[in-house]
Amino acid sequence: MNNVKAYSAASAKSPLAPTTIARRDPAEHDVQIEILFCGICHSDLHYARNEWSDVMPTIYPCVPGHEIIGRVTKVGYAVTKFKPGDLAAVGCLVDSDGTCPQCEAGLEQFCPNMVLTFGSQDKQLGGGTLGGYSDTIVVDEHFVLRVPSNLDLAAAAPLLCAGITTYSPLRHWGVTKGKKVGIVGLGGLGHMGVKFAHAFGAHTVVFTTSPSKKEDALRLGADEVVISRNADEMAKHVGSFDFILDAVSADHDINAYINLLRIDGNLTLVGAPDKPLSIPAFGLIFGRRSLSGSPIGGIAETQEMLDFCGEHNITADVEVIPIQKVNEAYERLLKSDVKYRFTIDMASLRSE
Structure with a gap:
């Protein structure tokens, strides 16, 4: 010893x-x-x-x-x-x-x-x-x-x-070139998700509540940045994502992101909000979308x-x-x- x-x-x-x-x-x-x-x-x-x-x-x-x-x-x-x-x-x-x-x-x-x-x-x-x-x-x-x-x-x-927590779900859900991928939140986990999604060749979109983070998101490898509080910007992406990685640990409207998934699209949680999230069933049913979580x-x-x-x-x-x-x-x-x-x-x- x-x-x-x-x-x-x-x-x-x-x-x-x-x-x-x-x-x-x-x-x-x-x-x-x-x-x-x-x-x-x-x-x-x-x-x-x-x-x-x-x-x-x-x-x-x-x-x-x-x-x-x-x-x-x-x-x-x-x-x-x-x-x-x-x-x-x-x-x-x-x-x-x-x-x-x-x-x-x-x-x-x-x-x-x-x-x-x-x-x-x-x-x-x-x-x-x-x-x-x-x-x-x-x-x-x-x-x-x-x-x-x-x-x-x-x-x-x-x-x-932070690396394996974001890499693992991106790999599991088949993120590759030609896929459209969203990263919700640009923090310790989210910034790694952007780097990996970009390296996998996916069209990578960052969702953030902070306009000040747009320049940094693009530097990290994002192709687009959406200010999630802007309803018009969100509406442009409805039904278009193959995969969304949600790295936000604060309470937020997850249904707004579920609605952005295409048919058979998946949203995976790696952030862990303190309070239970409200998830209306129809957002998943219409589109055969799925919601999952992932650890390391x-x-x-x-x-x-x-x-x-x-x-x-x-x-x-x-x-x-x-x-x-x-x-x-x-x-x-x-x-x-x-x-x-x-x-x-x-x-x-x-x-x-």
Whole structure:
């Protein structure tokens, strides 16, 4: 067992603060990683402040972080995929049972016994699993991912959650050249959806309530930008979309977007509004449209996404911060005051 530096929250009302946590020694199939960068996901904030208490009560002290990029420092004797010095990444999952139908299908994100990078029960050390706001992490090699060497590592970190969360549904619903795709919301998730939809060759339309975001949406790869509060602009697109990715977490009129789908079109939710959405049945029935949701992807698909990003030089737009500013970043995140993700330079932790 090793003691390493980290930042943790002691309670729902406590700020994140320096601490020391225990990491297990690498077992035969384990990879030990020195963490170089860790993205900040809104899930980190929700978990640290126990805002998901109904479905995922926080285990304190908690160390958030599941967008991890680092360098391998040690491997177990049975590890074959990695060696010391390799770049490596860890996303939202660090284990699963490996035997259920979902795992056998490469869909570990649906495993009933999956172990999350933070917030699950730690089978070896007890307590909760502890995430990437730390000096190192030890993970079974099956859940460690290869990082294309051409990518900017700080900007690649959010690919481990924001990237796969948007890539997976776009792939699942067959977004390719010739398709018309809508992205609702231009934030941490939405900006990645625009980049992927554009790279897949789709005609990409961004929906936003903010006219000021039009220029940025076009820069990111959008072909068109629709101001969703403008009824005339919305009306021009009725019945024309093959697929719409809804990345908005605030309450909004989802039926307005369902009506934009063509026959057999799909709208997938990746944003999670606090309040239930009102969905009139006729919007779905007339047009045989479908509404679905999507979390992250499995390990194989996450690796596919990273390789795709390497081929197309896709990363997140990030603001890099030292870990000492993580609490300030959380407050700014609540105000959407970032374009479009924060990434922590973990060298700042080692300098304390």
